[in-house]
Amino acid sequence: AVMAAPVSRESGWFVALSLGVSFIKCLLINAYHSTDFEVHRNWLAVTHSLPVSQWYYEATSEWTLDYPPLFAWFEYGLSHVARYFDKEMLVVQNLNYASSATVLFQRLSVIVTDVVFIYAVKECCKCLREEKGKDQLGKPSFILAALLLWNFGLLIIDHIHFQYNGFLFGVLLLSVARHFQGRHLEGALLFSILLNLKHIYLYIAPAYGIFLLRCFCFTQNNADGSLQWKSFSLFRLVALGSIVLSTFAASFGPFIIMGQLSQVVSRLFPFKRGLCHAYWAPNIWALYNIADKALSILGIKLKLLDINKLPKASMTGGLVQEFQHSVLPSVSPLMTLIFTLLSILPVLLSMWRRPNGARGFLRSMVICALGSFMFGWHVHEKAILMAILPLSFLAVESKEDARTFLILSTTGHFSLFPLLFTAQELPIKILLMLLFTIFSFVSLKKLFSKHGQLVNSLEAAYLLGLVPLELICEFIYPLTSWQHKLPFIPLLLTSVYCALGVLYSFIRLYLSVLTAADSRSKAKAQ
């Protein structure tokens, strides 16, 4: 006890987990980084050297500022530390500047701001229902901390590919933890700050809105859990509204005053992009695209279609942003919006009728995230983390959620593989993936060992199929002659294969909400 006296046994493992992953992050400083590295360097330069009025107009680099104002201020803050590392990185004209001091600073900034994430995970662990006196390594809180802190997706996206998701998800998880703790106003404040940091979190805003309205602004339920209209508290609504509005005012206010709102909004929502990102995210549209392609090939084979009338080069996949459908109808942004709303509506309604507390809210949030991932316009594969991370929380509390989590996280993480395409990073992504997957399977299986098998044999076979898929995509296919003719096939296979798993998890999650509502009403009736 002389050496390690200050670290108590209970919190010891948490410190070990978070320090351990931070060491791994530090070792990845010299790894490959994507163009996102230059994106953020450019934003550092823009916010540091230009007046606020120029931030959303500056276009020297093609990577213009397209995050909301609070994130710009975040970069502005970072740039004041960056000065002490290398001043050259703060010059807007120094495109693609990446001196070793710049790399060190940017990487360290991600690692250090992850402290928010670590703190949020600690708060989340406190919200778990736990049995006492169990083995430390088998406790739900340990498993949750490991699943969140060592999340494969966060590691490779933030610390290899380069982004600040750890920090952003930290704010999100902290907000969730506050709702669990009943500190709803704080939670709402954190979420509105998050929206002003990165607007992609708008996807889950409906869940937040309904939850706060239903569980915070209405103070009481009827005996059967349905809404008691009389309990509406205007004071709470006003408090909530003023918090959210003042956050937005602080963020967008200056730009509204300068009359730049439309410019800012046009930067935030560039609708010129195509239905799918260069690499298809594993969602409905990936399946839709492949169905279209299959139908058109079939049509040509059966002489039903004329090859000359089909759109040319419809599938140079990975190179062309626009994908033209040849048989099935094309999809417009408005349609994706409608589909998305339709997909999340039942869940929101169910939450409105029977809220089921913060856990019900978290479940609706995961479904919102997944629904927009499945049906959204120009979805990035990285957005899957928005479902995987909150789902980790549910996974350590119920067996069925654990099952969904294992399928969703494994396929979702696997679909991130194409992000890292360099040979040097190939071993590290496979090792980290194995590390996370083995840990999640083994620990969750142990956690629910009393309740039998976690995944059935069909699901296991599907997940094991990822192994040959990886072997084919990254080891065998590049050696064949097709690599030059059809280089996009591995990406296509990956995204279609993973889309099946994500879709399956989506359906399972949906069923879990609907059947839960069902069983509750049955229980009431008896």
Add this chain to the structure above:
Amino acid sequence: METWSLISICVLLGLTTRWAVSFSSYSGAGKAPMFGDYEAQRHWQEVTYNLPVKEWYFNTTDNDLGYWGLDYPPLTAYHSLLCAHIAKLIDPAWVELHTSRGYESASHKLFMRTTVLFADIVIYIPAVILFCFYLTDGSSKKKVATALCILLYPGLILIDYGHFQYNSVSLGLALWGVVGLGLGWDLLGSLAFTLALNYKQMELYHSLPFFCYLLGKCIKQGLMGKGLLLLVKISLTVLVTFAFCWWPFLSDPQQILQVLHRLFPVDRGLFEDKVANTWSSLNVLIKIKTLLSRDTQLLLSFALTLLFILPSSIKLLIKPTLWQFKLALVSRAKVLLIVNSSLAFFLFSFQVHEKSILKLCSVLMFLFLHLISFVCPFCLSYSMLPLLLKDGLLLPYVVTSVAFLYLGVYLLSALDRNVKSLRLCDVFLCVNRKCALHLVFLQFRVSLVAMAGLSFTSVVLEPPARLPDLFPVLVSVFSFLHFLALLLYFNLVQLTEPPSKKGPKKTN
């Protein structure tokens, strides 16, 4: 969690760390004309691929021994040949005779790093796992913790995946030897160790304990009966393995002599650069190199080395019985002895190369659960600081060392609260137990602070113009003092091993 899953997680962590370290620079990157160890290994591939075996160790027009000539035993050469064949398949320019000199590219670096990783996975890591599971005692959790610590030991990772060498091969083979002996498979053990010896001559550091242990075992079984048979079997294994490794050179005595001359270059002097041993530390005060003739130096170092390893060896020779009843005891005691002789060799042997200290570290790690031995590996990798700084490996060095330090302290405190009092009290028999512990911890802390301070100054400050080598010398003297203390400690532990410790173990 089940043990297999914990072990696979540990192995994955070890591999991840290894590969992440491999992103950093290697020795002599871009430093023409001589480059560094990376180029040496590449050059050996070039030589072994393009020249006939007879020319490998000779200075010819095609083989300039002055430029990274082959000076490791034949097994290393065969390994290079194997790698060269693969390299040739990928890109012939990598091993082209003459023109490939100083070849550097991102894909070549990737290839070289992969060969190290492959050797590690095939040889070193299985040996570590076996060692931890069969030859250490304690709960399975403790075994896993030991495995994790050995796998994450920074010294080996930094030298193999940063600086660039294949230490995991020779160390792994030696470890297979230990495992073989520990499990009672003497023939397999001697085979593995002979292979290790034929991969890197530095394994000689470990040879005496192997020899003494096996000989002692034979004597114990009776030199007239069973023991003789065992002795014959072992010697035959060793001889056949040697013959197999040296086959192409056996036809001509000239060849053998030349290889030996390449392996043991006695004319290079007492020590190289700033190595943390007695000679270079003494050199700070007295200029030995100029004071003594080369022969005297050789004799002196040999005598001192022998003096230090003799007591422990004799003890092992006389009493191998003590370790036969319990595998755990076998391992612990044998390992103790290995440590002793390695340390002694390191400190007093002739012409020590910095990296050979690795030999010792991995062995020390087996004693991990003694706190004091935990201090040392840390200190050992610290002694390599000047070398790592030269290679531009500061970042991985700091990260892996701090991680290792934290891991050690954390696991020690989490797993077993009694560990700290295990052996220390044996040494400080006469001293109050608590007081002794406090002393050790105080020393540990002072050492840590000193190390951190010295690292910081050697990175940040410019040395004074008159003493350009000030910081490396300070580091080496500092490390030497620790090694010396360690050597004394281990000798003491081994010689004073109290019988009470063994009594109950034997009976159960």
